[in-house]
Amino acid sequence: MEPIKLISVIGAGSPSPQAAGNAHEVGRLLAQRGYGVVCGGLGGVMQAASQGCSEAGGFVLGIVPGINASSANPYCTVVVPSGMGQARNLLVVLSGLGAIAVSGGAGTLSEIGHALKAGKPVISLGSWDLPGVAQAQDPAQAVDMILQAAG
Amino acid sequence: MEPIKLISVIGAGSPSPQAAGNAHEVGRLLAQRGYGVVCGGLGGVMQAASQGCSEAGGFVLGIVPGINASSANPYCTVVVPSGMGQARNLLVVLSGLGAIAVSGGAGTLSEIGHALKAGKPVISLGSWDLPGVAQAQDPAQAVDMILQAAG
Amino acid sequence: MEPIKLISVIGAGSPSPQAAGNAHEVGRLLAQRGYGVVCGGLGGVMQAASQGCSEAGGFVLGIVPGINASSANPYCTVVVPSGMGQARNLLVVLSGLGAIAVSGGAGTLSEIGHALKAGKPVISLGSWDLPGVAQAQDPAQAVDMILQAAG
């Protein structure tokens, strides 16, 4: 198979319906543009982005905290059971060319920190407002911005 | 995309020509049987198995020790730059349904230990001879054995 | 030896002289109060806090990113060479009862995220101003606050 380029989608495990909808649309648009999604592989924003990407024919890599692949959401094409808990957050952002954060709390904050430390571009879609993180107004703009910065 | 099942291929970074040929054939046969390969993403056995799988149309996940995807061999479909050094050995074996070891030294030994600890079947093809590790005579037998145990 | 309770001191690798002085004083005060310091083991805020703690008779645990203990600053009592790069940030905050952040950039941000995710109190001394992170005016207040929250 040809190499697949990934964008990290990070965010809340228990998002609002609007945030989940945004994550789904981000995943769909990335697939449409020829990119895959890498995420933490569980529910919420992770699952919505996985579903959006997968339903549009895209590739989804889920890097889950536990040792069992069965903990992943059903839209992952490939699952990496890291067995490393929150340390897997580092791998999620290192595996993408850049990251889109959709809402999210402390775990997402750790991922943004790791991404910025590694020199990856980060776009916030209703997520943390931090120096070095550009704000997008909607999923289409978030995808445009990350692909312009990292694609 | 449909979920892809992976088999871990582990082994020497600097194998003999015969071991490299065996790894290439293991990769090719796994692709032919509908499985992808997950490996440490670098050279030697890792690269040979990646090439064999990729050339036969299969999916290859390379989990490299460094933070840059560019360190991966060119046959990886997707690269996870773990940034975790040898700790990535754990992820390589957790990401497969089972592991085939093709020759290999101390790093391979750590992977076999992690695989057995996680309850994964391990087949040795000219690699370590240890309790709990079944010996295969050639690539075809190694692939048959791992798919029977884990497929 | 009796169990030793640790406080995480995180922050800039290349701090201003004032921030380095603050980190040194934080380390000194923690030792005086009977606590050890755990940090990333390298230079800057890490080294200043290590020195302050060590010179006051306290215990210092340095968890460095590389595989060699020799990369640690000379004030560490014990060095854990993690070999895990930035993933070691998670261990630095999990090993303390709480964290004091003294200035710092993206790496510190990842540590604050991991600490908050794990439910650890975090005090900022001229570091990130984030929800859930209390601000201290000087080293004495930072130490008082973290020991009240976590001690």
Next chain:
Amino acid sequence: MEPIKLISVIGAGSPSPQAAGNAHEVGRLLAQRGYGVVCGGLGGVMQAASQGCSEAGGFVLGIVPGINASSANPYCTVVVPSGMGQARNLLVVLSGLGAIAVSGGAGTLSEIGHALKAGKPVISLGSWDLPGVAQAQDPAQAVDMILQAAG
């Protein structure tokens, strides 16, 4: 405090009474010789070595797989809750100048592999019989051998 040099003690989580006694004696002798113990922080060989070292006045570092320090055995001077599961095995061996293995199964095998890969000497006391691993007949010989190789 002065720097403390550590020896890794690895081995079975559920050892025979004899193996537990051996681990206790290894810990005691290491403390007597001025060395601390680093181990996986849980029960069995880990706890026995921790107890032997601690009771003789030595320092014990326990690097546990979970995120809670409370999972450690009560003889640890300092606990690193890694939150990284079996990936913590790598840290256990990197933190010591060398390793003594007392019995043990697949987890111990992964630790021996990681230790050899990192160039650390490994002594087996009733543990795996592998190339590159020297066999000791009793705890005193194991301690002599590891301190000669690594001290």
